[in-house]
Amino acid sequence: MDFDKYLEGQSMQRPPLFESDSFIYWKNRFETYVKSKDLDLWHVITNGDFQPIIQNPETKLDEVAPLEKQSDELKKRLAKNNEAKMVIYNALPRKEYERIFMCNTTKEIWKTLSITHQGNSQVKDNKIDLLVQQYEQFVISEDESIDSAFAKFNTIITSLKALDEGYSSKNYVRKFLRALHPKWRAKVAAIEESKDLTLLSLDELIGNLKVYEMIIKKDSKIVKAKVERKSLALKAKNESSDEECSTSGSEDEEYAMAIRDFKKFFKRRGRFVRQPRNDKKTLQRSRDDKNGKNDRKCFRCGDPNHLIRECPKLPKDKNQRAFNRRPPTGVYR
Incomplete structure (x- = not known):
């Protein structure tokens, strides 16, 4: 049977469907369901079946009463045994039913399920040690939301409670405050100064932190918008400066090319430029020296x-x- 479909059609007359992967979660829900129906049923599950015991009026000793000697009140009490067993049967899938089929009493069924999916006392102690370690090392990262952090924290403390291990509410509050990221330091100091942590519940603390978280997110959006506007303005300024530099560089390059062309032109035409008289004599003398004509x-x-x-x-x-x-x-x- 699909679990979601089961929940959709489930009424208060049906117990929570067994979940092997989340046994502690199912165990807590099942216990609450049974106690809400009849405390005698939970007594049968945890302590064993009611026995058909009556007191012999002559000997004043307890003895097993045959069916014909059982009173209507005793019969109703004995009916709780089968009723408790039926409640567990209705919560179990066929695979789990085959596992506990040979159990005679509801207490045996409950013990078998606990040992199979939760482990014996040694396994239980190991699980407790692991959960305590997770509890002590619990920290909240900078970007993690309060809802997400509380969900993880609540899973740990709920699992500890299911294993009959837990801490006080005061300890939960202080632990969650210590686990917050340093950016919450100002808020933590304000809570410690304004609140009595011995009276502050974990739910009240979470509500207070969520309000402050909304304020932080709002302020962060405002700051982010300002930074983006400044970034866009700086980018536009840089682009304008780059265009000016490009235009100036282009003009300088054109000017340099014109100068080079001008120099090349006069270099090619240099032989037609009239030279001074003294320079002309010096040039002629130099030519004569090169040609070997200076024999004077x-x-x-x-x-x-x-x-x-x-x-x-x-x-x-x-x-x-x-x-x-x-x-x-x-x-x-």
Whole structure:
């Protein structure tokens, strides 16, 4: 039978359907259901069947009464045995029914189910140790919501209660406050100052934290919107600056290309530019030197580095010396 369909058609007359994967959850629900119907039924499940015992008026001793000697009140009480067994049968699927078919009493059925799906005392102790460890190490991450954190926390403490192990409500409150992320530190301090933690229930604490969580989310959205607007404005400014830099760079590049073209033009046309007279003589002398035409030298000493009029050696002939001092008119060396 599908569990969802079972729940849809389930009424208060039907016990919760057995869940092997969530035995503790089913066990708690089943116990509550049976107690809501008849406390005698739960007594039969946990303590055993009622016995047909009556007191012998003569001996004042308890003895098993045969059916014909049982009173109507006793018969109704004995009927609770079968009624309790039927309640468990109605909650079990066929596979589980085959497991407990050989049990004679409701107490045996209940014990068999507990040992099978919950374990014996050793297994129970191991589960308790594991749950206690989870309880002590319980922490709430930064992005985790209060509802999600409380759901995990509640699963732990509920499982501990089902195993007859638990803490006080005061301990639950303090543990949940300590497990909150540091961003809740201001709120935790405010609660500890304004509330008496010995009287504060876990449900009241969760409600208080959820209200504060809504305020934090609202403020976070406002801040996020402001950051996005600033980011868009900065992006637009950067794009505008990039366009200006690109335009300026393009103009500089065009100017540089024009200068290069201008220099190339005059480099090609340089031979047609009129040169100064002195530069022209220097250029001609340089060309003559390269072509080997500069063979002039001093006629007195033979030094090619100066002419005769610049010769430091004096002539031996006096007439020649006078000739050098006063050259004839129209004669140039």
